Structure formats: C-alpha cells, structure tokens
Amino acid sequence: MSDHVAPPLKPEPLFNKEDIEKRVGELGVRISRAYHGREVVLIVILKGSVVFATDLMRRLVDVDVSVEFIQARSYAGTLSTGSVHLTLGPEKPVTGKHVIIIEDILDTGRTSAAILDNLLQERPESVAICALIDKPSRRTFDIRADYVGFTIGNEYVVGYGLDYNDRFRNLTAIYALDQGEA
Ligand code: IMP
C-alpha cells in the first residue's frame, strides 16, 4: 500500500475514549500508590507514547514526576537489539532515579529491550515498563511490562497516539486496521 493512502479502519473502536480514560485512571492509581512520595522519571518513547504519557502523568498524585523523551528507530530485517538506534536520549542521566518507561505498544519487545539495556547502563535505582498496549503473542524478546493498559491479539491498531505510517495518531479512540478476512 502506498504511504499516501490511509488504510481502512474497522468502524467500531476496539477501545473507545471512555474505555481509555478509565483504564489510564486505573494505571494512574496503581502507579501513584507504588511510587507514593518518591521522585520518578517518566521516559516517554516518541512518538507513539506521547498522547498516553500526557494523560497518564496527569493521573499521578503525590509523586514527584519529571519527564524525559527518547526516540528509538528500529531497523527491520534483524533480530538483534543492536538494530535499535536511539536518536534522542534522556537529557539528564537517570543514575539513582526511579524510572518508568512509557511505551505505546509492546510488540516483539525489541525496542523496549534496547531502551532498557541503554538505561540500565546509567544505573537507575529501579526501572519499570508501562505499556498502553501489550501484544504478548508477538513477543520474541524476554521482556514484560509492569503496567499494561490493554492486552490484545495479533492485530494492528491505531489512534490515541498510535500510527500507521504516521497517520491516525490524533484519533481519540483505538481502532484496528480493517485488513479484510484472511
Ligand atoms: P517492538 O520493538 O516490536 O516491540 O515494536 C514496538 C513498536 O512498533 C511500537 O512502539 C510501535 O511504534 C510499533 N507497533 C507495533 N505494533 C503496532 C500497532 O499495532 N500499531 C501501531 N504501532 C505498532
């Protein structure tokens, strides 16, 4: 399919605005309890996690939050974590900090594994992973999220920050691509 043609979406959202708001609120409560009164660095993975992260951070109560951004590019065709290149890293080292990596989707796990490896070199006090969406059936790297918004099967989803060729990030609900009946 050409980059210029947006593919069709299934008409009914997989998760609507209310589902997302409720679930993000629940994650906020859990994370606020776990990190009560502590300093936490949220590491937001560009670009897909931006919408999720901005909602989630406003649901954190009695947590001393700071925010950093990372951009990771992965190169297709190889299965080594070495193929993920970080084009933007945390501005300040996370040494001795509690860190939460905010991911849009944990798919094969390659991106998160590479980011985790990278951050661990700075010796943070702790690292947790929070993923809006988990696709456990797709995992090829030994990595799991500590906090998960929604668990789905092997379908491609867009909206609420998630893209297909950089499209659809602005949708307020999460939709599956309509790939026809296989
Ligand atoms: P991983 O390194 O295989 O875990 O891939 C993670 C990245 O692939 C995510 O952060 C997304 O940017 C992208 N990705 C994987 N599945 C989807 C999807 O269903 N919709 C949108 N992006 C996806």
Ligand code: MG
């Ligand atoms: Mg992406």
